[in-house]
Amino acid sequence: MAEPQQLQSRLLWRIFNRRSVTVAAVLVRLLSTLSLLFLISPISESNHITSESYYNGLGYGDSDCGMSSSSSSWPKLLIRGGTVVNAHHQEVADVYVEDGIVVSVKPNIQVHDDVTVIDATGKYVMPGGIDPHTHLAMEFMGTVTVDDFFSGQAAALAGGTTMHIDFVIPVNGSLTAGFEAYKVKAKDSCMDYGLHMAITKWDESVARDMEVMVKERGINSFKFFLAYKDALMISDELFLQGLKKCKSLGALAMVHAENGDAVAEGQKRMMELGITGPEGHALSRPPELEGEATGRAIHLAGFVNTPLYVVHVMSIDALDEIAKAKRSGQRVIGEPVISGLVLDDSKLWDPDFTTASMYVMSPPLRKSGHNRALQAALTTGVLQLVGTDHCTFNSTQKALGIDDFRKIPNGVNGIEERMHLLWDSMVESGMISVTDYVRITSTECARIFNIYPRKGAILAGSDADIIVLNPNSTFELSATSHHSRSDTNVYEGRTGKGKVEVTIAGGRVVWRHGELNVVPGSGRYIEMPPFGHLFDGIDKADASYLSSLHAPVKRGKVTT
């Protein structure tokens, strides 16, 4: 029989999963307050192991910048007998968790019977996925994504992702106003999250606010759009200013690399040819425009000598630019997204508009072949981690562009599907090892954004964000069973091997036996400190560049 707390959470889930959020939100707040008062049992001190020393040992600050940071009681958990996988190592061991923290990882841990035991024999116990690229509750192209922080995160948890990093979009160019708006959007979070910040204009106040974001708000990355002309796009001049500022703050510059001017020209061309449907989206922004912008962004970052993170790499053209830069020793990170790895552009030509428009995203899905090259690049380390760019619009919203593909809101789902699809397409197929899987779905993201080993690892002292994956079980993806609020799913009908059977987030079991058990407000804002490892040695490279320059040439007066 279900525990009272479970029943309550299921009720909360059902309420939230419907769209009547206004009344529900009030009810939910009331119920979750009651749950903290009545339903959570106190933690007993009678265990063989205590978490105190580990928890305090890592010394993580708990300032939450005014973001939601609810911490109620946690159950004690033992995950028994699984193969515990970290990016560097795997071994059969037990994992003991207390107060939301991993206390011990070793074989044969003995516990008292107040501890919840999860049998993981024959299964993989891995760090929960971290999705570096999501858009929840995002206002975009005249509408708002259907998944907000609560529904998107609940979907993520059901698919084995336990943290995501979303993009704050400034309000009228103001970073502070944007950050405040996201504080409100994220207040019902049921999973830990971090934030990147988009830069959409440039002046002294933006430069000052970037400093505030990094030094006081826990943001260590800024995204620059070279596409979306007349909306989010910025000029090269602004991009250069932004790169310099990022470097001085130890913040990572991220780029959406497509040539926005050329895309606008391509769109005009398609409309003039009478190609107004979703296929016009792909035809108007070919891979060459992604390659050009990727190369340009890389050259400008190289000129400033600051690390660069290229988001949603979709084409061989962009991939080649990244590979070339890496060969020359430049610090460039390439992030493919799950849609680009496992889908292609063919559905954009589907005669049914609802079907075709589902697949509109930017940069667009490419011809088959690009996806396989992106997968291969992950195996060799040319690309390093996988995101989703989860940005969902339902079919009614997509229909805004029924007569004009330029008005179809751009974005696809993936936050719930990423872990399963990657396992099936890359581990099950033998392309990568299980340790590599952990690296590209979790650890690399934690390292890049400077939150490792709190996140991205199952080590004593890490946050207890853990999944249990059964390699012998199967999954099936469908809009009828997913947890996103979207009425469609670009992976409709896909099946595969490897199933996330248990998700533990912040020490709580939130997904088990096919049931979600999530509480709004339980997710924490994770501050990400600047000067991550990508900045190590940048100052030395600058110094050697300066010393390589010759002293100014002394010249006499010009005589004519």
Ligand SMILES: NC(=O)NCCC(=O)O
């Ligand atoms: N990618 C996409 O189509 N939508 C979200 C916005 C972005 O990341 O460019």
Ligand SMILES: [Zn+2]
């Ligand atoms: Zn983008």
Ligand SMILES: [Zn+2]
């Ligand atoms: Zn995006």
